[in-house]
């Protein structure tokens with residue numbers, strides 16, 4: 027479900043024609059629909075509410091951490107899952123209360139742990155014994171108590187792309203479920219640590235409920251065992267990972283309502299607050315990457331549509347073999363078989379390969395759909411390209427929510443030491 031629809035032969039974001047945004051802001055740029063973001067957050071909160079499950083929806087902000095997005099999500103009552111000190115700063119700056127923040131990730135530094143302790147976050151999702159020891163030392167020194175969940179690895183196969191699969195024992199994430207009781211006992215004995223929950227996250231773009239069902243059962247079993255061991259567990263964090271339909275016809279992931287119903291079913295047994303960390307399912311279909319056709323290039327075997335967006339703007343096609351539907355902003359009628367590529371000097375710089383899509387000419391606008399998650403956040407300035415602007419639409423209004431970063435700004439970040447001429451002569 028999203029708010030990018032065609033009206034009178036033009037693709038709109040809510041009530042704004044994408045062509046008007048391209049005109050005002052330039053291309054490439056990301057365009058987000060506030061109504062779509064809001065709807066997705068509400069689907070989760072309302073489904074858990076109506077199922078009577080005490081819950082905290084912590085939007086996994088690594089999917090899209092723009093301050094306008096965070097402010098919107100926060101205003102809807104959601105919290106966030108952060109994976110770095112930088113994300114924590116963004117969340118707090120957007121007005122998200124610290125007691126709605128969970129902190130995940132395998133490599134939290136002492137500085138990041140200390141800052142999160144000072145902020146007073148809801149829970150640390152601890153991923154190793156080493157992190158546990160460091161957190162204990164820092165908390166004890168500060169005279170503070172760190173609420174802790176251990177991220178357990180339930181060892182289930184999520185049937186998704188290898189680069190976004192995190193819940194198997196071969197990955198770097200979490201502690202093996204077989205060692206959980208032992209490490210929980212250690213945690214409970216450490217100064218500055220308060221065991222408060224259990225945590226899991228098995229991967230991303232998961233398109234069936236069965237891996238979740240399996241993992242939630244493992245968590246339920248663990249919860250029983252931990253309670254029998256005397257731990258007061260007050261919440262269970264089920265992570266994120268629900269997939270979205272990138273290809274209209276093909277992949278058909280479960281609806282958030284169905285996911286919530288599954289959570290509700292397990293929650294009777296959990297008997298505590300349920301935290302969920304949806305990222306992609308909140309953000310993906312709430313954004314498009316708007317780009318213009320720079321050239322058509324008829325090669326011997328193929329037709330290439332060269333656009334002004336590239337892998338530095340959206341790396342998902344080349345990093346994850348991801349499929350993004352591509353629509354013409356003002357369709358001319360007819361289709362053709364093409365590769366859509368950017369100007370970056372890499373063979374991996376493509377947005378679609380062997381795609382049958384609307385026929386386009388030089389100067390036409392295209393919308394790369396479902397680019398709201400893991401799009402702008404993974405963008406770079408490779409090839410000294412301007413970091414793309416981000417725009418948010420609400421009804422008939424739109425605003426630039428991240429200004430572009432042109433080469434001048436990038437050059438200004440560099441520093442040339444005054445000995446560089448000498449270095450050339452050595």
Ligand SMILES: *Cc1c(COP(=O)(O)O)cnc(C)c1O
Nearest residue numbers: 086130227230266267303305306
């Ligand atoms: C990335 C991540 C999420 C969100 O995953 P989605 O697939 O975007 O829902 C949730 N929790 C953790 C710990 C993550 O690393």
